[in-house]
Amino acid sequence: MFTLFFLHAFSEVKPVKSYEFHREDEVLDIKLGQELSVGSQVTLIIDFIGFINDKMAGFYRSSYIDSATGSKK
Numbered sequence: 755m756f757t758l759f760f761l762h763a764f765s766e767v768k769p770v771k772s773y774e775f776h777r778e779d780e781v782l783d784i785k786l787g788q789e790l791s792v793g794s795q796v797t798l799i800i801d802f803i804g805f806i807n808d809k810m811a812g813f814y815r816s817s818y819i820d821s822a823t824g825s826k827k
C-alpha cells in the first residue's frame with residue numbers, strides 16, 4: 755500500500771491526480787495535477803507500507819558504483 759505526492763519546485767506538496775499500475779510490466783504511470791514546464795524540478799514522495807526485500811520485484815534494495823567517484827551508493 756502506498757500514497758503518492760509530489761513536491762513542485764521545492765515549495766508545495768500536492769497530491770498526485772491519479773496513477774495506474776501495469777502489473778505485467780511492473781510499471782506505475784503517474785498523472786500529476788498540473789502540467790510541468792521543461793526544466794522543472796519535481797520530487798516524488800512515496801509513502802510506502804510494506805516489506806523491502808532482495809527478490810528484485812517491487813521495492814527492493816540495490817546499490818551501484820558512482821562512476822565519477824568510485825564510491826558505492
